[in-house]
Amino acid sequence: MKLPNSSKSLWIATEKSRAFPALKSDISVDVAIVGGGITGLTAATLLKRAGLSVAVLEAGRVAAGVSGYTTAHLTEATDRSYLDLIKDFGEDGARLAAGSCRAALLRIAGFVRDEGIDCDFMKVPAFQYTEDPEMIPMFEAERTAAASIGVKVTLTHNVPLPFATAGALRFDNQAQFHPRRYLVPLALAIPGEGSYVFEQTRVVDIEDGEPCRLVTETGIVTARDVIVATHAPFNNVVLQTKIASYRSYVLALHLNENQTPPAGLFWDTETPYHYIRSQVTDDGPLLVLGGCDHKTGQEKDTLGRFQALLDFASSRFSVKSVAYRWSAQVIEPVDGLPFIGLDTPSRHVYVSSGYSGTGMTFGTLAAMINSDLILGRKNPYDNIYDPGRFKPKASIVDFVKENVDFPLHLVTDRMKGAEATSLSDLAKGEGKIVEIAGEKTAVFRDERGLLHAVSPVCTHLGCLVGFNNAEKTWDCPCHGSRFDKDGKVLNGPALAPLESRRDEAVIRDQPPRIARQVVAKG
Numbered sequence: 431m432k433l434p435n436s437s438k439s440l441w442i443a444t445e446k447s448r449a450f451p452a453l454k455s456d457i458s459v460d461v462a463i464v465g466g467g468i469t470g471l472t473a474a475t476l477l478k479r480a481g482l483s484v485a486v487l488e489a490g491r492v493a494a495g496v497s498g499y500t501t502a503h504l505t506e507a508t509d510r511s512y513l514d515l516i517k518d519f520g521e522d523g524a525r526l527a528a529g530s531c532r533a534a535l536l537r538i539a540g541f542v543r544d545e546g547i548d549c550d551f552m553k554v555p556a557f558q559y560t561e562d563p564e565m566i567p568m569f570e571a572e573r574t575a576a577a578s579i580g581v582k583v584t585l586t587h588n589v590p591l592p593f594a595t596a597g598a599l600r601f602d603n604q605a606q607f608h609p610r611r612y613l614v615p616l617a618l619a620i621p622g623e624g625s626y627v628f629e630q631t632r633v634v635d636i637e638d639g640e641p642c643r644l645v646t647e648t649g650i651v652t653a654r655d656v657i658v659a660t661h662a663p664f665n666n667v668v669l670q671t672k673i674a675s676y677r678s679y680v681l682a683l684h685l686n687e688n689q690t691p692p693a694g695l696f697w698d699t700e701t702p703y704h705y706i707r708s709q710v711t712d713d714g715p716l717l718v719l720g721g722c723d724h725k726t727g728q729e730k731d732t733l734g735r736f737q738a739l740l741d742f743a744s745s746r747f748s749v750k751s752v753a754y755r756w757s758a759q760v761i762e763p764v765d766g767l768p769f770i771g772l773d774t775p776s777r778h779v780y781v782s783s784g785y786s787g788t789g790m791t792f793g794t795l796a797a798m799i800n801s802d803l804i805l806g807r808k809n810p811y812d813n814i815y816d817p818g819r820f821k822p823k824a825s826i827v828d829f830v831k832e833n834v835d836f837p838l839h840l841v842t843d844r845m846k847g848a849e850a851t852s853l854s855d856l857a858k859g860e861g862k863i864v865e866i867a868g869e870k871t872a873v874f875r876d877e878r879g880l881l882h883a884v885s886p887v888c889t890h891l892g893c894l895v896g897f898n899n900a901e902k903t904w905d906c907p908c909h910g911s912r913f914d915k916d917g918k919v920l921n922g923p924a925l926a927p928l929e930s931r932r933d934e935a936v937i938r939d940q941p942p943r944i945a946r947q948v949v950a951k952g
């Protein structure tokens with residue numbers, strides 16, 4: 431079965447963009463928000479409703495970055511089990527974590543209702559299921575743990591999937607929506623009365639102070655408070671050691687007429703796990719299936735992950751065709767819960783990151799907590815998400831495992847030879863590290879045969895990027911920064927683009943006689 435050539439999410443394909451202007455001059459607002467995804471747009475909405483002026487500064491297009499590539503499971507079930515949350519955060523902490531996710535779901539439902547947002551929002555049950563009978567005792571223990579912190583979960587053998595399962599934990603009153611149909615109306619309601627949404631406006635520096643100054647390529651924004659809502663925080667190197675970036679893969683599939691995509695949210699107990707939902711479109715219902723995660727920049731054959739996902743789907747559903755394929759960046763926190771709050775020692779810069787696989791829920795929660803902190807309101811959940819926390823018992827294993835990548839790749843990748851010594855080794859659609867004039871160069875040859883060449887040295891902390899053959903991007907194995915074929919930043923923490931080496935590569939790609947002449951002329 432054929433996979434689509436290009437990577438485009440169902441949400442991007444079925445909800446058109448609305449253009450917002452780029453920043454063209456210096457402005458001043460109460461709160462500047464860096465990032466126009468769910469965290470930034472929700473915070474802007476809450477703060478503007480509270481009477482403050484806001485400016486959302488988005489480097490690309492709003493709701494088209496990580497928030498445009500989610501699968502939008504709206505669930506109070508955290509990626510880390512309740513058993514582990516209780517062990518690591520105590521019963522009170524776990525109860526607060528569960529309550530905060532429920533509050534975020536209610537916040538989304540409230541916006542949908544109050545603003546009349548037509549975004550296919552619907553309440554659905556959620557099922558963590560297993561195909562392995564040996565997992566059932568673990569489910570029983572998890573149900574007991576959930577009950578002890580007031581979360582209603584039932585153990586059921588009635589799982590509405592078309593293949594055999596051993597049972598599931600069922601969470602009622604969860605939800606799903608079309609993320610862009612939710613976020614674009616929120617964005618459209620922000621501009622006016624001294625508030626703004628700017629696109630194509632990359633913040634390259636934040637100067638903390640009273641007021642704070644945000645430096646962009648086209649103007650300065652002055653603000654009393656700043657929210658960094660960029661998924662990966664670019665302004666806090668300590669926080670970067672407590673999170674790790676992963677890629678997750680998604681297919682949207684047409685099923686044969688004899689089968690309807692199941693209603694509900696589903697995820698299994700595999701490592702890495704698979705997740706399932708459905709979505710109605712003008713072309714009929716689609717099964718949306720994700721999984722096959724790996725650490726960003728550490729998989730050579732990313733296209734193979736889509737094939738593995740398709741194999742998983744085909745062995746369990748009656749798959750007719752693949753409508754869309756895409757991959758997404760997921761940020762895992764080392765102790766299982768996101769980091770949200772004041773970026774101390776700053777008194778005015780607020781951060782959030784580490785949403786795991788529930789970015790829509792935690793992104794909304796981050797906006798609620800940070801906007802309350804800015805407004806001086808008490809938020810019942812701010813303590814457990816404190817970005818300065820370090821819980822050795824909960825995080826030491828993952829902390830060491832995730833942080834070994836930086837020194838390891840920094841040293842070992844530089845000692846490796848280039849993947850090719852000649853540009854003629856590079857087929858159309860291929861990207862490789864090629865040695866050009868004694869220097870390693872990241873070169874991609876597009877489908878027209880044109881070369882795109884950049885330095886492979888990541889502008890964050892200097893690791894070497896590798897080619898992602900599914901997305902045609904350059905991904906860094908150390909902290910997950912990603913760059914397009916011409917070096918533009920797609921995912922942080924890197925801020926600056928990869929240095930262009932196009933001219934050098936194009937010259938070397940000429941027939942040998944012409945290349946020699948051009949090089950000789952200097």
Ligand code: FES
Nearest residue numbers: 888890891906909
């Ligand atoms: Fe940190 Fe590349 S993302 S070195």
